[in-house]
């Protein structure tokens with residue numbers, strides 16, 4: 805299955821460029837930021853950027869405690885995902901030990917994560933998750949290997965309302 809068939813891009817009126825229909829990735833859903841201490845990181849973002857926490861969750865399977873800070877309103881909004889590891893032998897724990905605090909991954913919103921994974925996998929990018937998992941705030945998520953994406957750990961996110 806080609807991607808244009810997935811999104812119906814072939815049905816676009818000739819000559820009209822609609823990036824939302826044409827691209828596989830709808831928009832940046834969130835930026836994941838690794839920190840040693842979630843409480844301190846949240847206090848920093850709240851006091852410096854006037855953002856507020858919309859959701860706090862623990863995902864034992866991903867080894868993280870997280871706080872989601874909302875940017876913008878409505879369906880076009882995005883998130884800062886502050887991530888504290890639940891232990892040293894977790895993706896974020898190992899990242900902190902290696903590189904210290906900072907940007908850990910980018911999450912891109914997609915319309916259909918299962919089909920998007922199939923297409924990206926067929927294009928030779930290693931999928932860290934073959935099938936979607938439960939992510940933040942009810943989303944379905946899956947990760948692509950950073951070594952196959954120019955050093956960027958990449959997360960696909962399908963929001964729960966899609």
Ligand code: CMX
Pocket residue numbers: 836863866867868885887894895896898899902907908909932939940945947949950951955956957959
């Ligand atoms: N960004 C870019 N490169 C990364 C990386 C990251 N976040 N994390 C690790 N790497 C690189 C390392 O630099 C290293 O590269 P080199 O071999 O060139 O030195 C390589 O990956 C292996 O590093 P590692 O510390 O041995 O880490 P692992 O192989 O054990 O795991 C990864 C790396 C990406 C497979 C693992 O972190 C993973 O599966 N991540 C996906 C899940 C995840 O990150 N969950 C937390 C967030 C949850 C959420 O957003 O909801």
Ligand code: CO
Pocket residue numbers: 834836885909911959
């Ligand atoms: Co994320």
